[in-house]
Amino acid sequence: AQSVTQLGSHVSVSEGALVLLRCNYSSSVPPYLFWYVQYPNQGLQLLLKYTTGATLVKGINGFEAEFKKSETSFHLTKPSAHMSDAAEYFCAVSDRPLGGNEKLTFGTGTRLTIIP
Amino acid sequence: DGGITQSPKYLFRKEGQNVTLSCEQNLNHDAMYWYRQDPGQGLRLIYYSQIVNDFQKGDIAEGYSVSREKKESFPLTVTSAQKNPTAFYLCASSFRARSTDTQYFGPGTRLTVL
Numbered sequence: 001a002q003s004v005t006q007l008g009s010h011v012s013v014s015e016g017a018l019v020l021l022r023c024n025y026s027s028s029v030p031p032y033l034f035w036y037v038q039y040p041n042q043g044l045q046l047l048l049k050y051t052t053g054a055t056l057v058k059g060i061n062g063f064e065a066e067f068k069k070s071e072t073s074f075h076l077t078k079p080s081a082h083m084s085d086a087a088e089y090f091c092a093v094s095d096r097p098l099g100g101n102e103k104l105t106f107g108t109g110t111r112l113t114i115i116p
Numbered sequence: 117d118g119g120i121t122q123s124p125k126y127l128f129r130k131e132g133q134n135v136t137l138s139c140e141q142n143l144n145h146d147a148m149y150w151y152r153q154d155p156g157q158g159l160r161l162i163y164y165s166q167i168v169n170d171f172q173k174g175d176i177a178e179g180y181s182v183s184r185e186k187k188e189s190f191p192l193t194v195t196s197a198q199k200n201p202t203a204f205y206l207c208a209s210s211f212r213a214r215s216t217d218t219q220y221f222g223p224g225t226r227l228t229v230l
Contacts, residue, residue, distance in 0.1 A: 044159075108158040
């Protein structure tokens, strides 16, 4: 069964500093990986996704993530944090089960706080 | 504008009552999903539908029911059998129910059972 672990339920960074949100996955087959962002009392919005091809994926709002198969990781980064980045971030994995139903499995989320 | 609407945004019900949450999409997506979100637990899949008149249970379907009579609508009923129904409920849709498809989310309904 696939699973996602997000290290750190809360992360605080100063405005202008590097943002690093960690995600490790477990999957029996090569996975598809997603990062979503959720602002307070709203739905989720896709930041970026990895399916095949280039392992460094660029998304919206200056975020990017790198798929590292050897480390089973898909960490999210942004070089310089902005106050508007304060939100909750979810990593998700989807695999291709043989004869099964394809679905997303979400991590428990990381709340990002930006310090002025 | 294309998107997903959920209504109402806030819903209060007395314990023991059934309640139905609305989800409508005008994205012409085949697949629709219902998730439940609780603090510190991420999103958990309740039900999903890959096509009209068909749906499958997710990981936490007990105490919930759905219907998919129209492509654009996927209402969720929270029944009195659901032991702890107070939560934030999110509806999503995707073009198909494939692993690579992006799921688009509605704004959510916060249900509080008194």
